[in-house]
Amino acid sequence: MIRVEHLYKSFDERPVLVDVSLEIRDGETLAIIGRSGSGKSVLMKHLIGLLKPDRGRVLVDGVDINAISYEELRRIRRQFGVLFQSGALFDSMNAFENVAFPLRTFTSLSEEEIRRRVQECLELVQLPDVGPKMPDELSGGMKKRVALARAIALEPRYIIYDEPTTGLDPETANAIDELIRDLNHRLNVTGIMVTHDMHSVLSVADRVAFLYQGRMHWVGTIEELHRSDDPTLLAFVKASEYQIGQPIPRSA
Numbered sequence: 001m002i003r004v005e006h007l008y009k010s011f012d013e014r015p016v017l018v019d020v021s022l023e024i025r026d027g028e029t030l031a032i033i034g035r036s037g038s039g040k041s042v043l044m045k046h047l048i049g050l051l052k053p054d055r056g057r058v059l060v061d062g063v064d065i066n067a068i069s070y071e072e073l074r075r076i077r078r079q080f081g082v083l084f085q086s087g088a089l090f091d092s093m094n095a096f097e098n099v100a101f102p103l104r105t106f107t108s109l110s111e112e113e114i115r116r117r118v119q120e121c122l123e124l125v126q127l128p129d130v131g132p133k134m135p136d137e138l139s140g141g142m143k144k145r146v147a148l149a150r151a152i153a154l155e156p157r158y159i160i161y162d163e164p165t166t167g168l169d170p171e172t173a174n175a176i177d178e179l180i181r182d183l184n185h186r187l188n189v190t191g192i193m194v195t196h197d198m199h200s201v202l203s204v205a206d207r208v209a210f211l212y213q214g215r216m217h218w219v220g221t222i223e224e225l226h227r228s229d230d231p232t233l234l235a236f237v238k239a240s241e242y243q244i245g246q247p248i249p250r251s252a
């Protein structure tokens, strides 16, 4: 479980996160939503210790990640798989080597064990045959899948999805949502998704955390979101071309 307690963060004296508290429960998929610049990425970076809070704490399984040594932080970070927004595959490595990279960096697995694990991960993302392909031979959706295979290679307990559907066509975005949902259940991981995409949120998340102007404005389940009459939340959701109770098809 991850607990964020009264987090404050400013850049150049400009407050970006103000008294943010949040609980991310084991096994759930939580979507962090909010307008551009509302602090979603800054909050996400605090979860893995890439940013330090000015005040407040981030507890991962009860451990305050800002009160431990770098070695201990590295051990905790190993429990996180991150799917970065850009996909961020290494262009000079084929798909197999991309997925093998964290295994080579963080484990002492033999070549045969690495081969088996990479194949397993590529099968989990439904791309069993792309190992030899270079990133520039893959479509946007396939790159996301390979990046996802790399994110799960070390069998993380937590997976962070940073804008997983941004830049994808609607059909591919739906396929990625479906894959994320499937993986979260099959691997029994805790998912944290940072997104503006309400379609993704509704099809993947169990709960939603809405950041507004750096504050945690609303947290609740999808069902509670459907029933909410919070005007600020509704305005955000409406601007996302989704009407409560009436999902409209994704448009390009």
Ligand SMILES: Nc1ncnc2c1ncn2[C@@H]1O[C@H](COP(=O)(O)OP(=O)(O)OP(=O)(O)O)[C@@H](O)[C@H]1O
Pocket (backbone or CB within 6 Å): 011, 012, 016, 034, 035, 036, 037, 038, 039, 040, 041, 042, 043, 196
């Ligand atoms: N390292 C940094 N130094 C200075 N300002 C920063 C830094 N990182 C983020 N900010 C500022 O913090 C604010 C929140 O940024 P953040 O990236 O968290 O927004 P976001 O909600 O993720 O937006 P988007 O949906 O556009 O990605 C922005 O105004 C941004 O310019």
